[in-house]
Amino acid sequence: MEMLQFSNKLLQNETALKNLALQLTRNSQDAEDLFQETFCKALEYREKYRSDSCLGAWLYVIMRNIFINMYRRKKRSLKLFRTVADSTPAMNSIELSYRLDTCDRPIKSQIAQLPNHYQTPLVLYLEGYKYLEISELLAEPLGTIKGRIFFARKILKSIIERS
Known part of the structure; x- marks a missing residue:
């Protein structure tokens, strides 16, 4: 055709x-x-x-x-946010994922431990930006942004598990 x-x-x-x-x-x-x-x-x-x-x-x-x-991707990301929220009793997963400015010091410091090229896309994502918007803001390919956010979550999870 x-x-x-x-x-x-x-x-x-x-x-x-x-x-x-x-x-x-x-x-x-x-x-x-x-x-x-x-x-x-x-x-x-x-x-x-x-x-x-x-x-x-x-x-x-x-x-x-x-x-x-x-849906599956969203469910997996919520699972990570719940893990992070469980490690900080003062926060729930919604606050963590959309309002970083209300995070307590331990989470901010753990996010701050991430390398800058992982930290920036993750913070934007947690503030509610979509992948495409982050890609445009940072002038990076969409796949690169998705990968960086994925690895940032993975690194953040291991940081939280160690502490």
């Missing part, structure tokens, strides 16, 4: 996909991210689409899988 034909078929499913994304995420910004990620994946893997099958169902499966992966 030609790229133009495939793109036209994608656009025919746009409204249904946006509605589905909103149902899954229950948040308009997250729904938009999910929708865009689905379109990107569909374009990236268009060679795998068989023209004799239903495009809407194929797109639904892609979106569902992306949503599940996002």
Whole structure:
């Protein structure tokens, strides 16, 4: 199938996909991210689409899988934040993840122990910035930012476990 034909078929499913994304995420910004990620994946893997099958169902499966992966990542990151919050009784995970300025000294000092190239993206992430926003702010590739935040959490977790 030609790229133009495939793109036209994608656009025919746009409204249904946006509605589905909103149902899954229950948040308009997250729904938009999910929708865009689905379109990107569909374009990236268009060679795998068989023209004799239903495009809407194929797109639904892609979106569902992306949503599940996002949910699992979020769940894993919350587990780390709970671990950190448990080590500092004065804080809960929500305060830690979104309001660093209310953190008590031990957490701030543990975050301060991180190398600067890990610390900056992690602090921005904990303040509520999305990966793409951090990537743009720091003028770094998105994959680099995701990796640095991942390793920063891992290092922070080991620092907390040692103390």
